[in-house]
Structures are given as C-alpha cells and as structure tokens.
Amino acid sequence: MIERLTALGFTTQEARVYLALLEHPSATGYELAKHAGLQRANVYQVLAVLTDRNVVEQTSAGSPARFVAQPPAEVLGRIKRRTAEQADGLIADLAILGARQDPAGFFSLRGRDAVIERTASLVGEAGQRIAISLWAEDLDWLAGPLRSASTSGCQVVVNVFGATDLEIGEVFTHEEPARTVGGHLLHLAVDQTTALIGSLDEPVSAVFTQHPALVGIVEKLIRDETYLAAIYARFTDDLETEYGRHLVRLRSRFLPPDQAEQLISIVGFGADDQVTDLLT
Numbered sequence: 001m002i003e004r005l006t007a008l009g010f011t012t013q014e015a016r017v018y019l020a021l022l023e024h025p026s027a028t029g030y031e032l033a034k035h036a037g038l039q040r041a042n043v044y045q046v047l048a049v050l051t052d053r054n055v056v057e058q059t060s061a062g063s064p065a066r067f068v069a070q071p072p073a074e075v076l077g078r079i080k081r082r083t084a085e086q087a088d089g090l091i092a093d094l095a096i097l098g099a100r101q102d103p104a105g106f107f108s109l110r111g112r113d114a115v116i117e118r119t120a121s122l123v124g125e126a127g128q129r130i131a132i133s134l135w136a137e138d139l140d141w142l143a144g145p146l147r148s149a150s151t152s153g154c155q156v157v158v159n160v161f162g163a164t165d166l167e168i169g170e171v172f173t174h175e176e177p178a179r180t181v182g183g184h185l186l187h188l189a190v191d192q193t194t195a196l197i198g199s200l201d202e203p204v205s206a207v208f209t210q211h212p213a214l215v216g217i218v219e220k221l222i223r224d225e226t227y228l229a230a231i232y233a234r235f236t237d238d239l240e241t242e243y244g245r246h247l248v249r250l251r252s253r254f255l256p257p258d259q260a261e262q263l264i265s266i267v268g269f270g271a272d273d274q275v276t277d278l279l280t
Contacts, residue, residue, distance in 0.1 A: 008079050013038060014055075017046045021056055021069040028064040054078075092117045105209065112204040119188060119196060120145045122208070126190045129155045130169075131222040133187040135177050136162030138200070143168075159225045172229035175246060179266050181259040189219045 005015035013036075020035035021027060029047060033040045047067060050056040055075050060066045069075075091114045109115050123130055123145040130149055134142065139160070147168050150156045156169025162176050177184065186198040186206070195218035198206030209215065232239060232247075243250040248267045252260040 008076070011046075013042060013046050014050060017043060017050065018055060018069055018075075021067055022072070025068050026059060026066045028066055030064065032067070088113045088117070092121065106207050106211065106214075107209065109198070109206040109208070110203070112200065115186075115198050115200070115204055115206045116141055118206070118208060119186065119198070122188060122190050122194060122196060123149055126154050128191050129157075129189075131157045131189045131219060133159040133185070133222050133225055134161070135184055135186075135200075136160050136164045137177075138186065139164060139166060157222065157226060159222060159229065170226075172226050174225070174229055179246060181255065181262045181266070187218055187222055189215060189222060192219060195219070 001019060002012060002015040005018065006012055010018065016036040016038060017032055020032050024031060024035055027035065029040060029043050032038075032047070033043045036043065038046075047056060047058075051058060051067075054070060056067050056069050058065050059068050088111070091109070091111070109118055120142060123132075123142065126149050130146065132142075132146075139146075143166060146156055146158065146166075150168040154169075158166060158169055158171045159174060160166065160171060161174045161180055164171065164173065174180075184200040186196070186200055188196040188198075193215060194208065194210050195215040196206055196208040197218060198204070239247060244267070246263075246267050248263060252263055255263060
C-alpha cells in the first residue's frame with residue numbers, strides 16, 4: 001500500500017505515518033515512530049506536513065500530542081477530484097497548444113467537460129463572427145459566452161433546436177430535439193478560421209480544426225440551416241402541403257434508411273397517406 005500511496009503523491013515517510021496512524025488511532029509521535037520505523041524527529045516533521053494537508057488531525061494540545069488519520073475516503077476523494085480537474089484542464093490546454101503548432105490539423109476532444117471548455121474558449125476568443133448550431137439545453141453553459149461575444153461586437157448567428165428566449169445576435173429556431181434525427185450534435189465556426197464539430201451523446205467527443213476546407217463546410221452547413229429555418233417559418237403551410245409534416249417526404253428520401261424510419265416514427269404513423277406509403 002505504501003507504493004500505491006506514493007503513486008498518488010505521498011512520500012514514503014508520509015505513507016508510513018498515515019498507515020501507522022490508521023492502524024493506531026490517537027497515537028503519539030513517539031508511538032508512531034516505533035510503528036512506522038522512523039526517527040522521532042522525522043515523524044514530527046511528517047505529521048506537520050500531513051496536518052497542513054488535512055490528512056491527519058491533532059486531537060490534543062497537551063503533552064504528548066496525539067493524532068488521528070482522516071478517513072481514507074475523504075483523503076483519497078480529494079486527491080481524486082483534484083486529479084480529475086487538473087487532467088480536464090490539461091486536456092484543453094494541450095489541445096490549444098497543439099492547434100497553435102499545426103493550424104491545419106485535426107484535433108480530437110474526449111469527454112463532456114473537455115468539449116464544453118473548448119467550445120466556450122473558442123467563442124470567447126472570437127473577434128468578428130460566430131456561427132453555431134446547438135440544442136436549446138446547450139445554452140445553459142454557452143449563453144453567457146455568446147452574450148459576451150455579441151456585446152464585444154461579434155456577429156452572432158445561432159441555430160437552436162428547441163425553444164429559447166435568447167435575445168442576442170440572430171437566432172433561428174428549429175424543431176424540438178425530440179423531433180430530430182442524428183443525435184445531439186454541435187457545430188461551431190469562428191471568424192471563418194476555426195471550426196468545431198461535436199457529438200454530445202455519450203461517449204461525448206468532438207473534433208476542431210483550422211483546415212480551410214472543413215471550416216468552409218461547417219460555415220455552409222450552419223448557413224443552410226439558417227436559410228431553412230427562415231424559409232420554413234415564412235412558408236410553413238405551403239411546405240408542409242407539398243412535403244408533409246416536418247418535410248418528412250423530402251427528408252426521408254435522403255436520410256440513411258435507419259434514420260428515415262426514425263423520422264417517420266417521430267412524425268407519426270398515419271400523419272398523411274404519403275407518409276404511410278413511405279413505410280411500404
């Protein structure tokens with residue numbers, strides 16, 4: 001166990017004292033020196049360090065002083081949380097470093113925290129234009145950065161799937177996420193130089209790049225979604241007369257078969273005769 005504790009940041013002497021104190025609660029420094037096989041002077045130095053780190057606690061102010069070990073779940077829980085926070089921060093920082101070294105490359109992100117942090121960072125770094133497509137629930141963590149960017153003078157174009165009261169930039173609303181196919185996707189283009197494409201379904205992942213070809217594709221995708229939302233809002237009745245509710249007859253023709261079936265099930269069997277015909 002000493003080796004396992006040292007792997008988590010304990011010195012060998014600290015690990016010995018902590019283990020000895022777990023086995024012998026309320027021990028004195030003299031007693032711990034015997035149990036841990038250390039000199040008394042070294043034990044008191046170690047106890048001072050562990051007390052400062054809230055790993056052990058002095059239970060008496062008299063002489064001799066006695067000590068108890070903090071519960072392992074509490075001590076190791078703090079280490080676990082701190083390590084996870086440091087790792088998440090390092091993932092984002094290293095991704096940024098890599099992007100600066102090779103701006104034409106593609107860089108992957110894994111995990112929700114890393115994707116959220118990188119997305120917010122890109123929005124915060126924008127100088128001229130932000131174009132984004134996201135679900136309404138994503139605004140819980142991105143509305144603030146988008147608002148700050150808009151206030152600083154950036155053009156902000158937002159395609160939102162679901163209801164929102166966002167009042168910054170140009171906002172175009174689409175169907176509720178429950179009526180979408182393809183999963184929980186996130187598309188972002190910043191200053192026409194950087195793009196991020198992410199999936200917020202588990203396992204959460206994303207790729208971001210400054211490759212001009214991919215940035216152009218993401219920009220066009222978001223623009224096309226904007227055009228569609230604006231046209232659909234203006235000509236809803238005509239479009240649904242021609243193509244069915246939620247444009248199901250048009251959309252299902254070009255979706256992969258499994259997603260076409262999902263779309264039809266979302267719209268509803270028997271929504272009209274032509275939808276029913278699609279199933280046969």
